[in-house]
Amino acid sequence: MNKFILLSLIPQLLICAPAMGNTQVKTVHEQASKAVAIEAKAQRQYQNWADLKEQKSDEIREMKATEAWLEFQNQKYSRYVNKQEGVIAELKRRKEEAKRIKMELEPFLETVVDQLELFVKSDLPFLNDERTRRIQFLRDSLDDYHLQLSEKLRRVFEALLVETEYGQNISTSTQELMINGKTTQVTIFRLGRAALYYQTTDGSEIGIWDKDSNTWKTLAPTYALTLHRAKDMAERKRAVELLKLPLGVAK
Structure with a gap:
């Protein structure tokens, strides 16, 4: 029975009350009140169930969104x-x-250091002390247990680069040589690795290193001026020009 119908019947019951006995009126009033209470309780339950349904629907939507996000994350983390x-x-x-x-x-x-040492020994005799010390430095480096392999490799490559550059440049230096049985102060002129010359300080005598005999050989005095010009070029004292010098022992 609808709550509004019950409420509308109450005034009518009250009008009819004089024609009814007190006991009957009380009974009807109790039944009407009970019916109204039941209807009100049903309405509250309905509203509670509606609210609960909406809440569960929200939870389901949230769970589906979470499931979709987790699925996306699973695929992403799988990749x-x-x-x-x-x-x-x-x-x-x-x-x-x-x-x-x-x-x-x-x-x-x-093996590279061994071959480099043999090469230096068979090469033109220039900067002997410096090159010998470099070889020994490389051997000490390779025997250093605490030295990283990369550093050992770098040092070996650096030594090879220095030796390579010797063949691409010219230089002059001063040293003493045994000439004609006596120690003589000379200027050494190195033409890359092609040839090695000497000239006495007074310029009167010049010579070339003979690779075949591993000795110094005297050159004709006619090369003295040419060699002097070559030394000036090496020391950047004059402009570069073409010069004619023997690469082997003059015949």
């Missing part, structure tokens, strides 16, 4: 994990490659 696994695999490969290179590089560097 990230796959990428990281690839990076780790590459790092492992590089580690093994570095290990292999290290095993091959250390003995290779020893």
Whole structure:
């Protein structure tokens, strides 16, 4: 029974009350009140259920949104994990490659230094002390347990670069040579690695290093002026020009 119908019947019951006994009126009033209370309770329950339904609907929507977000994150992290696994695999490969290179590089560097020492000994005799000290420095470096392999490699390459540059430049230096059985002060002129000359301080005598006999050989005095010009070029005292000098012992 609708609550509004019950409420509208109450005045009518009150009008009819005089024709009814007190007991009947009380009974009707109690039944009407009980019906109104039941209807009110039903309305409250309905509203509670409606509110609960809306709340659950919100929770379901939120859970679906969370599920979609988690699914997206799972896919994203799956790609990230796959990428990281690839990076780790590459790092492992590089580690093994570095290990292999290290095993091959250390003995290779020893061989390079050995060959460099033989080359210096067979080369033109210039800067002997400096070049010998460099070779010894390389050997000490290769025997240094605490020195990183990369640093050992750098030092060897640096020494090779210095030796390479000797073949691309010219230089002059002063030293003493044994000439005609006596110690003589001379100026040494190095033409790359092509030839090595000497000239006495007074310019009266010149010579060239003979690779075949590993000795100094005297050159004709006619080359004295030419060699003097070459030394001035090396010392940047005159402009560069073409000169004619023997690369072997003059016949």
